[in-house]
Amino acid sequence: MGAIFSAIGGAINAVVSAIASIIMIIVSAIVTVIVTIFDIIFDIICCNCFGGRQVRTGTHVYRFGRGGGAAATY
Numbered sequence: 001m002g003a004i005f006s007a008i009g010g011a012i013n014a015v016v017s018a019i020a021s022i023i024m025i026i027v028s029a030i031v032t033v034i035v036t037i038f039d040i041i042f043d044i045i046c047c048n049c050f051g052g053r054q055v056r057t058g059t060h061v062y063r064f065g066r067g068g069g070a071a072a073t074y
Helices: 002-049
Strands: 053-055 060-063
Touching: none
Parallel strands: none
Antiparallel strands: 053 060
């Protein structure tokens, strides 16, 4: 009788774990989209306001203006 209850408990545990995993994936995708949108907005704002400086937004580092690329030889 204990094996039957153990099997039922394992099945319920598997279903709950699967539902929790799906919810975590959905939340992760939503957060990724929101962070990407804010990174784009901050990129536009920083490009207009902080030209020529290095700006860090979240996990990205943006370098604007001269001096950020390769040096030209004359």
